[in-house]
Amino acid sequence: MTALEPLLLDGVVPYPEEFAVRYRSEGHWTDQTLAEMLFEVVERVPDKTAIIADEVRITYGDLGERVLRFAAGFTDLGINRGDRVVLHLPNVSDYVPILFALFEIGAVPVLALAALRRHEIEYFVEFTEARAYVTIETHAGNDFAALARELEESSPNLEHTVVLATDGTSADVEQLLSHGALGHARRSLPSDVAFLQLSGGTTGQPKVIPHTHEDYLASVRASVKIGAITGDTVQLVVLPLCHSFAMRSPGFLGVLSQGGTIVPTLNGSPDVAFPLIAQHGVTDVSVVPPLALVWLNSSLKERYDLTSLQVLRVGGAKFSAQAAGRVRAELGATVQQSFGMAEGLTTFTGLDEDDDTITSRQGRPTLSADEVVVVDDEGTVVPTGTAGHLWTRGPSTIRGYYRAPEHNAQNFTADGFYKTGDIVLEDERGYLTVVGRSKDQINRGGEKIAPEEVENLLLAFDAVHDVSVVGVPDEMLGERTKAFVVPRAGGDTSLLTLGTIRKFLRDKGLAAYKLPDVVELVDEFERTAVGKVSKLNQRAK
Numbered sequence: 001m002t003a004l005e006p007l008l009l010d011g012v013v014p015y016p017e018e019f020a021v022r023y024r025s026e027g028h029w030t031d032q033t034l035a036e037m038l039f040e041v042v043e044r045v046p047d048k049t050a051i052i053a054d055e056v057r058i059t060y061g062d063l064g065e066r067v068l069r070f071a072a073g074f075t076d077l078g079i080n081r082g083d084r085v086v087l088h089l090p091n092v093s094d095y096v097p098i099l100f101a102l103f104e105i106g107a108v109p110v111l112a113l114a115a116l117r118r119h120e121i122e123y124f125v126e127f128t129e130a131r132a133y134v135t136i137e138t139h140a141g142n143d144f145a146a147l148a149r150e151l152e153e154s155s156p157n158l159e160h161t162v163v164l165a166t167d168g169t170s171a172d173v174e175q176l177l178s179h180g181a182l183g184h185a186r187r188s189l190p191s192d193v194a195f196l197q198l199s200g201g202t203t204g205q206p207k208v209i210p211h212t213h214e215d216y217l218a219s220v221r222a223s224v225k226i227g228a229i230t231g232d233t234v235q236l237v238v239l240p241l242c243h244s245f246a247m248r249s250p251g252f253l254g255v256l257s258q259g260g261t262i263v264p265t266l267n268g269s270p271d272v273a274f275p276l277i278a279q280h281g282v283t284d285v286s287v288v289p290p291l292a293l294v295w296l297n298s299s300l301k302e303r304y305d306l307t308s309l310q311v312l313r314v315g316g317a318k319f320s321a322q323a324a325g326r327v328r329a330e331l332g333a334t335v336q337q338s339f340g341m342a343e344g345l346t347t348f349t350g351l352d353e354d355d356d357t358i359t360s361r362q363g364r365p366t367l368s369a370d371e372v373v374v375v376d377d378e379g380t381v382v383p384t385g386t387a388g389h390l391w392t393r394g395p396s397t398i399r400g401y402y403r404a405p406e407h408n409a410q411n412f413t414a415d416g417f418y419k420t421g422d423i424v425l426e427d428e429r430g431y432l433t434v435v436g437r438s439k440d441q442i443n444r445g446g447e448k449i450a451p452e453e454v455e456n457l458l459l460a461f462d463a464v465h466d467v468s469v470v471g472v473p474d475e476m477l478g479e480r481t482k483a484f485v486v487p488r489a490g491g492d493t494s495l496l497t498l499g500t501i502r503k504f505l506r507d508k509g510l511a512a513y514k515l516p517d518v519v520e521l522v523d524e525f526e527r528t529a530v531g532k533v534s535k536l537n538q539r540a541k
């Protein structure tokens with residue numbers, strides 16, 4: 001067989017060669033793809049349970065077989081190495097086999113949150129020039145089968161849609177599985193882009209993040225150690241499977257890499273999650289702070305046996321020290337804080353650290369080669385313990401967004417540091433505490449919203465003259481979304497209610513979590529000295 005040449009995708013900023021050499025020689029990057037990671041485990045422990053979903057247990061042997069059958073199906077559709085496939089699925093049992101089938105053939109899945117709708121999906125299909133779209137008939141009241149039909153009409157590059165039935169299999173899935181199975185082989189290289197992930201974003205259109213197999217696996221493997229993931233781990237996955245925290249921190253990829261078991265669920269509320277924990281002896285789970293609070297405050301925790309739970313990992317948004325301090329006594333688990341970003345860097349608190357570190361820090365960088373600097377507005381490094389902007393570079397942090405040169409020029413330094421937009425304090429041991437944010441983004445309980453995206457859509461509303469969208473404090477969510485609206489002169493302000501504004505945005509196909517929670521009509525915006533809308537003042541209201 002001839003050796004594979006590296007995959008060249010236009011619009012990807014590569015790691016400079018000197019860094020690639022160093023990351024390999026230091027052992028962060030290894031000669032393995034994500035598919036090879038899985039098949040090593042399939043061969044080692046074929047009879048162990050990989051996935052428990054909807055009462056069905058899938059062994060590693062079955063998982064490997066299903067991956068290779070889906071891989072044959074996609075190949076038969078003409079999906080090849082480097083082709084983009086938008087994967088728009090909630091936490092259903094076929095998510096993992098379909099994802100790994102795309103890894104196996106070297107296609108590039110574009111990982112879209114199930115909560116996204118027409119507005120976002122249409123953009124990703126077009127921006128990434130996807131050849132296929134994989135979704136589910138309906139989810140959370142959204143008709144994605146209809147969206148698939150619309151996209152087939154409107155997107156010239158889209159050749160195939162695959163629609164799973166809401167309750168399991170479907171004609172499309174049967175069709176895909178009817179082509180026999182490929183044999184597992186190396187069809188992509190560790191340095192290839194493995195998938196495209198979506199950033200929380202600060203701009204009108206979300207940015208797309210390209211991760212390579214080797215950069216991602218570096219993060220997965222190091223997180224496995226810090227998160228104490230083993231072959232005995234049973235991990236409940238309540239976060240969306242496509243989210244970086246759920247994938248690799250240590251995530252379901254971490255668990256599968258060790259031969260453990262994952263239990264994906266569509267719903268993390270105590271009445272669903274607690275019985276699953278009790279029934280399957282769940283040892284490990286990652287959640288966002290609002291869900292941790294719901295679990296802590298739920299009376300159901302007395303009703304179910306949660307003693308198997310060893311680690312409650314909390315991240316995605318700031319978890320208060322007060323709430324973190326309740327976890328051991330009330331849920332019987334060790335809390336592990338995690339701060340991270342789909343772009344790369346992740347941090348964790350250790351499992352055996354002192355209470356103060358565990359409750360009031362967000363952890364320290366995962367990889368020894370992660371570089372972190374904390375700088376002032378001019379880019380000068382600040383003294384230890386002083387708040388500043390976090391910039392980072394490392395073996396699992398991208399060097400640029402996909403097809404976004406202008407944006408990259410602003411968000412990465414000339415020597416490749418990613419400007420995270422987070423304000424942190426670093427202590428003398430290297431532990432970070434997140435104290436704020438300089439990027440224009442709302443963090444609604446871990447879900448990220450780019451105000452500009454919502455503002456741009458609302459400017460098209462007839463009765464609106466101007467709009468400014470900000471996050472305002474919320475006890476449960478941390479932040480909720482508020483739209484300040486200046487009505488059009490002489491317009492009918494009775495048209496501008498929370499209900500009409502939300503309906504307008506829903507009709508535009510915007511994801512529900514991005515809809516404003518509160519609307520306030522104002523005559524004009526407060527301006528800063530240079531004439532910009534003072535979002536700082538609006539956030540306090």
Ligand code: J2J
Pocket residue numbers: 199200243244245246248249314315316317318319337338339340341342343346362420421422434437443446448
């Ligand atoms: C404060 N802000 C936090 C935290 C993320 C692990 C964990 C989380 C993510 C994630 C991730 C925070 N305290 N503990 O990808 O692998 C905010 C910051 C950050 C942004 C990134 C992972 N944890 N944040 O949340 O790409 O503002 O990744 O820059 O969704 O979330 O969001 P995202």
